[in-house]
Amino acid sequence: MSHASHPESGGSTYLWLAAVPFSLFLLLTWGLSRHALPWQLDIPWIPSLGLSLAFRVDGFSAQMLALITGIGTWVFVYASGYLAHEPRRGRLFVVLILFMLAMVGAVTADNLILLFLFWELTSITSFLLVGFNHEPAEARAASRQALLVTMGGGLAMLGGLVLLGQMAGTWTLSGIVAAGPTLANDPRLPYALVLVLLGAFTKSAQFPFHFWLPNAMSAPTPVSAYLHSATMVKLGIYLMARLDPAFNDLLFWEVMLIGSGTVTAVWAAVLALRERDLKRILARSTVSALGTMTLLIGLPSAGAGLAVVAFMFAHALYKAPLFMVAGNIDHATGTRNIDQLLGLRRAMPWTAAAAVLAGLSMAGLPLSFGFVAKDIIAVAKAESELFTLVSYATVLVNAVAIAVAGVAAVRVFWGPLELPRNQVHEVSWRMLLPPLAIVFLGMEFEFFPALADPLLLAAARSIAPGLGEVSLSAAYDLEALLSATGITALIGLLFFLAWDRMHEALHTLNRFDRYGPAALYDRLLHGLARIAAWHTRHLQHGRVSGYLQLTLAALLSMGMFGWLHTDSRLELTWDWPDHAWAWAVACLLLVAGAAAAATLRTRIAVLMASGLVGYGSAVLFLFAGAPDLALTQFAVETVLVVVAASVLPHYGTAPLQQEPLRASSGVLAAAAGIGFSAAGAFEQSAGEWRTRRVVRSDQPGRGPWPQCG
Template identity: 40%
Template structure:
């Protein structure tokens, strides 16, 4: 909850603290980080932390949270990197008129992402899942004056929002199949979900949510477009946090849904394709952020592929790469933003020789690139070694996954060093702004994250104890002990790692030629999912327009006809189909005055039908209401009778006033055939209501409410008139609503009268002037 509180006060604090607000607001994620860090000992020992409270006990809904190695690692990454991002945002958006709003948005997202990863109940998970989509929409579209930003924000919202609906369906199916509403209970249910006939449906729906959130092919296009957001957003949402929500979901559900042919086929296949597509499209780019964005797509594909591979080694590799990627990619994104902030461009073809002007940034960039390239002494090296340990002895089609992993890692090596090395070496190129080192708030984050990749590898036994092993154990659903160290060991993984580095160096040296080749390939292909998204939206708008023209054609008579046909069908068809028609009672012996009331009603109907003008029909329509009021009075309900008289009078007045202001023909010009159709529809509606009321009166009377009101009207409400007590006390709010309706109606009548009066006055004035 703390980030949400911080978001509430962020705009005010920004106005007070001016340029130092980032440093002060960083205390929010710092406190969150300290809070979760205090649980490392408990979770590191293999225990879990769970709590919550009932939200809607009758529905089995709880607001509950669950911490194990996976959720705690995510929570610490979110809050830890969040500290650096908030500080970085203060320097990056210094002087921006809406900096306070940005801080509020970023803290809202932080709270949403934290809530997502610690959620236990399905409802809480879904609520926070959708909240991350909404807050990311606000952040991506922060520069809302630019059309590209608005389009990217809308695209991200639509894609991830539709995925959220898919996830909701999956959670409901899981609940139906297993009878549980919490993740902890689902993980403890063993094979209950896997053995259910609803498993495949649940899997497809859940993966629909995960794949859209984590930008898996063919939903990958929204993530690079989201680079229209300010760089702090790119560094936080689209490398370390939000885009990993889908990865978190598949990791979380692996113990309950993994170890099946469908799981171990769909995830590696889509993950492998995403890895290949992401790296190839990254080669095509010249914008630093886009290069990193597409490698993020590739990395997410690698994580999904490893999670679906099925072995403990693959799970260990996924846990290590999850941590390594958050550090080096967050650092490189901040480096790209720092270069853009200080030089005025992110185009790699126009950046050279920044090493002397920006030495601290260069060091931070190289530290991150060395980890991204998987070189020894860095945490990325441990992750890559474990990846090849998992994929190094493939069988059958899994050999293709190994080839994809090697080529993908080699291209990511090339892109990482292209971002971290090319802008800083060589002769200085002319940039839009004179380059110089940025303030501490901008380079602190890249330096800390880049150095963390080195430090984490050097103290890997400690990292494995508190992070890697608990995370892998949570994903595997059984104890996993990660032991890999920074000391290289001869074997297949090291050989494959060396091959990757060699291919990566070759790709780096020939990056310009590779880029040209990819440009040609993409021009040949032409169409892509991003263009398809625009085409789908245009098609949807055309469909909506055409459907609207058919359904909403502007003719009130058609609207009324369709409405009354639906009413008649809703009343009559259920009674006919389910044999619930009432028995027709015999005509009772009426007293003479009761015959008189009935005669008044019949005369009113005849007057409405035979009226030659609309005004006469409206006035005649009130006769039925007055007849009903007389019935209330005859049967001892004077209060209801008085109310009926008032309502009927008011209805006639309103209808008459409205009709006098509409341009309608004074008489009904419908052809005789149309009148017959309308008469049949009206008769069906009347018969439906009559039969329904007869059926209700023939059911056994339940007098529990009557007894309640008779018993408690005097003792609780201190009133003898039961009807008055019901209206004023037991239904007080309902009565208040009715009074409000009458008041609004009176105001509407008054407005109509005044409009007419003003028109008359204007005409009179014009006539006098003429």
């Protein structure tokens, strides 16, 4: 499959791999035409835990699948062109396919744990793809950031899902949605929802987790187009929309979604104006669009469900081509800085055409599917009572979207060419066809909405069951057109014209950056490393006595903790056993040996004294029914003298120094003396000697230890 125009690339460009998503797409369309939704599949996995490989495809899942496989097909084609010169492209394609399968799993999984597994798998593949060009430190930092933020959220989500599963008594997503209203009075519900929303917000880059997505733009452009605009970042939206029918009536849910969605949409729009990098501008506007989707999910009306699916569809259909356009420009000129990009129209006519058409859709202007979506959104918002503030916010967000579309589609292509003419060239067909194809698909849906109607309506009904009979068609009513689009378009045009001036003005925001969540993330990571360094320096200081002190203190505190939590009594008696004299000798030897070892100053004498302690215990063993122990102990103590005699000369002949008694050592020694032997005594008095009782009462030959002899 190697292309003639890339003689140096060597090997396959893997264009044929586009057949993987495409065949899945065909399978999906075939299935949709033959079998009524929903499709269900349930394979037992760990039945005792209620876990199963449960999959369920309803209208909403089908729409997501269509996006994943449909956009995926074109992304694979695009990637084969974009990475034609990249020697490691095989690796990228493998991870891309893995990612696609994980996405397919995530949007079809009905079991909560299964959903979590696929969800985290998309995070991991995203990490690998963002860090694909791993040599620049920023790329590594960006991929780590994307991973930590989304996986941290995913962990929270797992907690939330488990809570929801316990509350509802079912482990299927559909079951939880069905049980939704009955959960409203459960005191655990807010915690569960906050945890689940943490997962959704981090995945979909909602405020305050919006910072990772623009940084993830260090990924190769096909990845940005696929993961970070069309599919993966919509997983959070997907989950929220899924759960929406269950919790729609909760004020808590509504406030969280509308609040966070609005803040995200507005703030990301403002931040988009601060960027000069084309891809980062698009990323900011993606975050803004995701915020709008969150806001729409939070709206109580059924029409909002339709608005969500239509906007999601439209967004994927215009944002992926725009990313591809940015990639083409990057590929052709070597830069993505909009200051250097002007008048590329003549050099890159086809890219310019794709950009303009996608830009139309993004701006929500007529002749595009974006217009249909915008119309539906306007209807949904009109149906719901919105805070005035939110209404104004959406006008601002839409205006910035128009301005971004203008920058990405108009500004860089019109005007005089800034770069040397010979530096700019149109890209290969593999990088031109995909954006054009996706854009034309979007236009087709605009002119023949009936094509998209069944899919989108089925999708909308599965997340908004109350949706009545509607059909997707833009109202070309002039009044509505003016009110819905005219004013925003005008403001958007102003934003577009004043882009550079606003950019300058927004520089003042820089000083607040160090209080933002991105800075907080940096500080947290930094703090973690500092704590690790501090703790290593203080715990692993290289002083043996310090190690021993710490170990003993820890052991004693644990013993103390155990003592405080036990109810056994200490029973020490004065009863003399048989051979009491022998025990007394043993005790005497112990004490005398210990005392001598502590006070003597000659090494051999200290060693002998410690041997006395051993002899003492040996005597005790001998008169406590353990002659084998006694024998061993005597032998050991004797052999030790021989060993020591051969080693002692290496320690020198100078007598041991008198050491001052340190307070800490004294306290530890006293505590250990009391504590350890008390522990032994406790053990002794804690109930009967069970083994003996068992032997006595049991049948002969059924002792707890193996019979011998």
